[in-house]
Amino acid sequence: MTLDTDHALPPEDVRIVRDEASGLDAIIVVHSTALGPAAGGCRLWSYADRTAMAADACRLAEGMSYKNALAGLPLGGGKAVMRAPDRAFDRRGLFRAFGRAVEKLKGSYLTAEDVGTTPEDMAAVALETRYVAGLPVRGSGLVGGDPSPWTARGVFLSMQVTAERRLERPLKDCTVAIQGVGHVGAALAGMLHGAGARLIVADVNSAAVSRVAVATGATVASVGGILSAEAEIFAPCALGAVIRHDTVGKLRARVVCGAANNQLADAEDGLRLADRGILYAPDYVVNAGGIINVAAEYLGWTPSGAAALIEGTADRLVRVLDLAEAAGLAPHAAANRLARQKIAAARSSPLAAAA
Structure with missing residues (x-):
């Protein structure tokens, strides 16, 4: 790589x-x-x-x-x-x-x-500007409000892809270690529990960990021990830069797929994962459900339209992983290349970027 x-x-x-x-x-x-x-x-x-x-x-x-x-x-x-x-x-x-x-x-x-x-x-x-979304939902069946469930859905769909692709098994036969069980991590834990996955969870908030453990039967790990937990999949769902030169070697998981932004401390850490045979699902590919919800609210899309775009998260991840394999790139580098190409196309020709 x-x-x-x-x-x-x-x-x-x-x-x-x-x-x-x-x-x-x-x-x-x-x-x-x-x-x-x-x-x-x-x-x-x-x-x-x-x-x-x-x-x-x-x-x-x-x-x-x-x-x-x-x-x-x-x-x-x-x-x-x-x-x-x-x-x-x-x-x-x-x-x-x-x-x-x-x-x-x-x-x-x-x-x-x-x-x-x-x-x-x-x-x-919103009292001072119209350039804001994520507002409280007024009524039922509308987009907006807390985007956490939307984000969790995209991560869950992506995790299904990585389990089949790297582990050659469904999620029900996997153990997932979730680092951070706030709004997104807790929602993801519920989805994984519903799919039959075994869970290990950790968070600095002991009350949040207890709620998720009671609801899902998850095993509770220490904040410092979750990285080296015996799990096939590691899901960072707290703050970023958790994958660093001094933490990559602690991972026992064969897949990293989570909701946190900027999980890699730097680009070299993506190479370190690849060199260890750990499949990384680029964070900004898999956790886009929240911003899709924001866009739907701001642009006036229907809930079904937003949901369809979120359901396409897995297909977008597959495209990134296919490019990574074909070009000999680590997945984060493949995702960066695709995104930068699209932005560059928009700068030179908006019609080309929309194609």
């Missing part, structure tokens, strides 16, 4: 946003608008400094460009990160201030919820 020779695409716009009155300290990155408005959620996290914020925002925004491109969405990629205030603050006021910052971008960036934020936060953002 070799690294892809394609170069990463630089961001189009980076905005530092501050509002003293509300305590807002944020960075908005518009990575690409070649395919449409730069769509990506707003993350609220306890960042150490602005350097860490900028690095996270830029990495996440690039991932959103590739995710949206491969999902076939008429959207570019962007991301916002907010540093959690270190003092008491008015949450509604904080997100209204963020909404005003989004409005100033005049539609080049479309926000939604992400780690640390909720549909209710997006409702506050």
